[in-house]
Amino acid sequence: MADLATLGLYGLGTMGSALALNILDNGFALHVANRTATVTNEFVEEAGPLAAKLSAHDSLEAMARAMPKPRAIILMVPAGGPVDSAIEELCAILEPGDAIIDAGNTDFHDTRRRTALVEGRGLTFIGMGVSGGEEGARNGPSIMVGGTPAAFEGIRPVIEAISAKFNGEPCADHLGPDGAGHFVKTVHNGIEYADMQMIAEAYGLMRYGQGMTPAAIGAQFEAWDKGALKSYLVEISGIVLQAVDKQTGGPAVDVIVDRAGQKGTGRWTAIEALKLGQSASAIEAAVGARSWSAEKSTRVLGESILKTPLLSVDLAVEDYENALLAARIIAYAQGFRILAAASDEYQWNLDFARIAEIWRAGCIIRSALLDDISAAFRGELPAGQLVFAPAFAERLQAALPALRRVTAAAITGGHPVPAFSAALAWIDSMARGRGTTDLVQAQRDFFGMHGFERIDGPAGCHGPWWD
Ligand SMILES: NC(=O)c1ccc[n+]([C@@H]2O[C@H](COP(=O)([O-])OP(=O)(O)OC[C@H]3O[C@@H](n4cnc5c(N)ncnc54)[C@H](OP(=O)(O)O)[C@@H]3O)[C@@H](O)[C@H]2O)c1
Known part of the structure; x- marks a missing residue:
């Protein structure tokens, strides 16, 4: 694909409409369509002055037929059947030189299958992971691209322009063939699950063990966001915990049912880890914790039958900070181990330093650690293990005692900390030359x-x- 004379986007939901506005904002012309045509009309209105570079169509077929060649069509629809249907429809219309780009949260096995199918018909296929939620898609997401390098070159200017920037560098890159981009995005989400769960575990212990209010814990998160824990997830946790519900006047978190949803990427990470002979214990624990959380009525019953006491804990607040730091390092390290195993299995030749770099801005797991992680991957890394890199081994040696204190206090007091304890079990296993x-x-x-x-x-x- 030599150049991108025309770019199309199908699927104007949360992510699609935000990405479309971002593309227009960056000066590129764009064709759009949506399954429900009225949504397209609403989008054109929303685009305001940006609509000048917009061509709206009633259907995917109408859009594909109207676009001058070569065409590159981004699909931003739910993963699975909707992507297959759109590909089937497009394959009947598009011609060699045209490209289909799946930008949803797709299982990389599907991307590998579709790459073979689409490229077998003379077209180009790109599997593109986009992270950063709606805000990221609108203002600059982190973008993980998989596909043939030549195919990426044709869309590179657009992808780099719309991506987040870290010190002026685009947080977007071609990472490998076929499913590599979607796999890296999946593991990104797995790490995201672990980090969110560990933050929630620290919150739970501070609240129900230490007796702190959500607002006080939120203020603590806000303070930590200025130090070693600096990250998007710690930042938003601080904001959320300090928010007040308008109806009750109490903490906003208190009106939220403690039942977490999941769309599959965390589970895929855990499954793929196991299939690759790995065990990403912190990620698995986070996936499991969300599943347990969904068993609300069972837990309510369990509380009345089991009557396990919930004891108070008394830890220095710095212990929580250091416990989170150690556990976060372990979650990242486990994520990169899965990436390494998949890279070997599928011969993707992934560049781990580059992956850490494109996660430094725009994505949900962006954090101060990622700059150091990319430096570690570019430097001396004994046995390829992030936790053995001198900078991280030192940090772990300093922070692990706090993770032990927090985990031990939680376990003794009856506070569930599945991700903390799973992270600790893994690092303790890796720290023993002879096990059991x-x-x-x-x-x-x-x-x-x-x-x-x-x-x-x-x-x-x-x-x-x-x-
Ligand atoms: N939300 C996030 O934070 C986020 C972040 C990263 C990646 N993603 C991924 O991005 C993709 C889109 O997510 P979203 O949050 O934008 O979803 P969404 O808001 O629910 O929008 C879904 C879009 O897909 C269309 N659609 C649904 N079913 C369809 C079908 N069977 N055939 C054709 N079009 C169909 C919808 O059209 P109608 O208007 O006709 O319903 C709508 O335009 C997903 O793969 C998601 O996992 C989401």
Whole structure:
């Protein structure tokens, strides 16, 4: 695809309309369409003066047929069937040189399948992860692109222009072939799940163990956002916890049902980690915690039947800050381990430093740590492990005692901290040259004749259990 004479966008929902306005704002002409045509009309009105560069159409087909070639059509519709249907429709209309760009939160396996399908028909396919929610899509998201490099070159000017900038550098890049962009976005979301859960665990302990008010905890988050924990998620948590509900006059969080939703990307991260022989324990714990939260009536019943006491805790407030820092480092490290495993499996040759760089602005997990993470990946990294990079090993050594104190106090007091404890279990496992799976291997050999490797060399040995 040589140039982008025409750009189209299908799907004017939350993300699509924000992305479309961003594209127009950056001076690019744009064709748009939406399944429900009235939404398109509303969008044109909303665009105001930006509508001058806008061509609105009644349907995807009408848009594709009206666009001069070469065409690049961004799909911003729910992942799954709607993407397949749109691709099917477009494949019948588009011609070699045209491109289809799926910008939704798609499972990378689907992207790999669709890449083969679309490119088999002589068209180009790009799987593009977009992070930053509505605000990011409107003003500059972080963009993770997968597909053939040549295909990306054709849309690079637009993608870079609309993306977030960190020190003037675009937070957007081509990361690898076919599903690489969507996979990196999926793992980004997995890390996001873990970070959100860990922040919520700290909040829970400070509130129900330490007796602090949401406003006081929010003020603490606000203060932490000026230090090592500086990040979008800590920032918004500070704002949310200090917000007051207009109806009750009490804390806004208190009127929210404690049942978390999920759309799948966290779960996909955990599933793919396990399939790749990894275990991203903090991410898995966060996914599980959301599932448990959805069992509201069971939990209410459990409280009346189990009657476990909820004890108060008394920790220095800095302990929470350091616990969050240690746990955040571990969540990022686990995310990058999954990326490394997938990069090997699918021969994507992912550039981890670059991924950390494009997460530094625009996306939900943007944080002060990411600059240091990209530096760590560009420097000496023993065994490729982020937690072994000198800068991070030192930080962990300083912050882990606090994570232990917070986790221990929570467990003793009956406060659930699944992500904190899972993060700790992983780092403690990585910090022991000899663990306890010698016994697991012995058990496997005992009941299944699976054999084991002896410390003095040979593999396939059996124990003396039956002698
Ligand atoms: N919201 C976020 O923060 C966020 C962040 C990153 C990525 N994403 C991803 O971006 C994609 C779009 O999300 P969104 O939040 O913008 O969703 P949304 O607000 O619900 O909008 C969905 C859009 O898709 C259209 N649509 C729904 N079902 C369709 C179908 N069967 N065929 C054709 N069009 C259909 C809708 O058209 P109608 O007007 O006709 O209903 C609407 O334009 C998803 O993959 C999502 O996971 C979302």
